[in-house]
Amino acid sequence: MTHDVIKHLLDDYVTGELTEEARGPVEDHIAGCEICSAEVESLKRILARAADLPKSMDPPAEAWSNIRSAIERDEKAVRMHSARSYDFWRRPYLLAAAAVLVAVLSSAGTALYLSGRSSGAQGSHATASNSGADATPATLAAFTIEENNYLRTAAILQDLLEQQEGSLAPETVAQLKASLRTIDEAILEARNALARDPANKMLVEMLSATYRQKVDLLRRTAEMTRGS
Amino acid sequence: MSAVVSDTIEPFPTTNGEEKAVTLDSIRRAQSGDVDAFELLYREHSGRVYALCLRLKAGDSSDATELMQDVFIKAWRRLATFRGDSAFSSWLHRLTVNTMLENARSDQRRVARVLPMEDTSRLAGAARATGVDLRMDMEDAIASLPKGARLAFVLHDVEGYQHQEIAEQLSVSVGTVKAQLHRARRLLRERLES
Numbered sequence: 001m002t003h004d005v006i007k008h009l010l011d012d013y014v015t016g017e018l019t020e021e022a023r024g025p026v027e028d029h030i031a032g033c034e035i036c037s038a039e040v041e042s043l044k045r046i047l048a049r050a051a052d053l054p055k056s057m058d059p060p061a062e063a064w065s066n067i068r069s070a071i072e073r074d075e076k077a078v079r080m081h082s083a084r085s086y087d088f089w090r091r092p093y094l095l096a097a098a099a100v101l102v103a104v105l106s107s108a109g110t111a112l113y114l115s116g117r118s119s120g121a122q123g124s125h126a127t128a129s130n131s132g133a134d135a136t137p138a139t140l141a142a143f144t145i146e147e148n149n150y151l152r153t154a155a156i157l158q159d160l161l162e163q164q165e166g167s168l169a170p171e172t173v174a175q176l177k178a179s180l181r182t183i184d185e186a187i188l189e190a191r192n193a194l195a196r197d198p199a200n201k202m203l204v205e206m207l208s209a210t211y212r213q214k215v216d217l218l219r220r221t222a223e224m225t226r227g228s
Numbered sequence: 229m230s231a232v233v234s235d236t237i238e239p240f241p242t243t244n245g246e247e248k249a250v251t252l253d254s255i256r257r258a259q260s261g262d263v264d265a266f267e268l269l270y271r272e273h274s275g276r277v278y279a280l281c282l283r284l285k286a287g288d289s290s291d292a293t294e295l296m297q298d299v300f301i302k303a304w305r306r307l308a309t310f311r312g313d314s315a316f317s318s319w320l321h322r323l324t325v326n327t328m329l330e331n332a333r334s335d336q337r338r339v340a341r342v343l344p345m346e347d348t349s350r351l352a353g354a355a356r357a358t359g360v361d362l363r364m365d366m367e368d369a370i371a372s373l374p375k376g377a378r379l380a381f382v383l384h385d386v387e388g389y390q391h392q393e394i395a396e397q398l399s400v401s402v403g404t405v406k407a408q409l410h411r412a413r414r415l416l417r418e419r420l421e422s
Contacts, residue, residue, distance in 0.1 A: 011406070011409065011410050011413065042417050042421055043413060043417070045421070046385075046413055046416050046417055046420070047385055047413075049366045049420075050366070050381070050385040050386050051385075051386075053366065053367070053386055054279060055276055055279060056275030056276045056278075056279050057275055057278050057279040057282060058275060058278070059274050059275070059277075059278035059293060059296055060289070060293050063274070063278075063293055063296060063297055064267065064270055064274075066297050067270065067297050067300045067301055067304075068263060068267070070297070070301045071263055071266070071301065071304050072263070074301075074304070074305065075261070151305070151306055151308070151309050154308075
C-alpha cells in the first residue's frame, strides 16, 4: 500500500478498527515514514485527551424543579382527561362494541391508505407527498409530544388492565386483547409508513388518531374495571 | 477501503446485566407513577446526561440545561416503554441524542445557530461553575468544531458509540460519520498542537 492509501487508514489504525491483515502493512509503513508516525502519535494524544474528559458534570440546581413541575402538569392533564370520559364508558356492552369498532376502523384506515399509496405510482415519493399536505416542523414537534404522551399513557393503562382483568368477563378480555393486537398492527404499519415518508401530514394525523383510539379504549376499560 | 476496516471498538454499554438493584427498583417505581423514584434516577444520571448535553450544545449551558430538561421530561413520559433491553444509561443517552436531533429539526433557528469559532469560552465557564477541573483547552476546541464533526467526535471518541450506531442516530452513512470524525480529529490536532 502506498503512503496516500495508508494515510487514510491511520484513524482506524489508531482506534484499533483495522482488520488483522491490513494492520501489518500499515505498521511497516509507519515504521519508515516520519509523517505518518508523527500523525499516529498526534492522533493518540487527541484520543487520550478525549478519553480523559470528565463523563459527568453537575447540572444547574433548579433543573430538577423545572422537570418536576412539567411532570406534574402532565399528570394533571391525564387525570382531567380521564375523569371526563368516566361515566359514559362504565357500561360493558359499550366497551365491547367500542373495542370491535376501534380495531376495525384502525386496521381498515391504515390498510386503505397504504394500499392507495402503493397502487398510485408504485409508492413514489411524489405520490406519497401528494396524498397529504406536508407536515410542518411544528406539526411534527407537536406530534412527537403527543406520541410520547400516548405511549406512556397506553403502557401504564395496559399494565393496570393486566392487573385488573379478573374483574372483566373472559369474553370481554379476549375481545379487548384481539382488538388491541389489531390496533397495534395498525400503529406499526402507519409508523413504518411515516418512517418512509416523514413529511406526510396525513400519516401523522392517521397515526395520531390511532394512538388516540388505543388510549381511549384502554382508559375506558380501566375506568370500567375500577367502577365494577 | 472499507474491506480493511472492522467496527470492533467497544460500544457504549448496551446491556443491563450490571444495572444496580437500586436503579431497577427506582425504574419500576417510577414506571408506576412515583415521581420521587424518578428523582432518584435523575440524581443518578443527570450528571452524565448534562455533560453530554453541554458537549452536544457546544458548551452553551443555557441550551444544555434546556435540552437536559427536555430529555428527562421525555424520559418520564416514555418510561413505561423501557423494558430493560438495554442499560438505563444507554437508553437515556440515546434519548438525549434523539431529543437534540428532534429539537433541531423542529426549530430552524436552532439548526442555523453556529457557534463562532472565536467564542469558545462558554463550556469552559460552565465547567468551571461545576467545580470540575477540566482540560479547558480540549473542551474549548471541541466546542469550536463544526456541528457535524462535533457530534461525531463527542459520540464516538468521548461517549464510545460505534460508527454504525452514530450513523443510524444521525441518519447518515457510516462513511459520512468516519469522514466527520477524521475532520474533527484533524481540526483538534491543528487547534491543540500547532
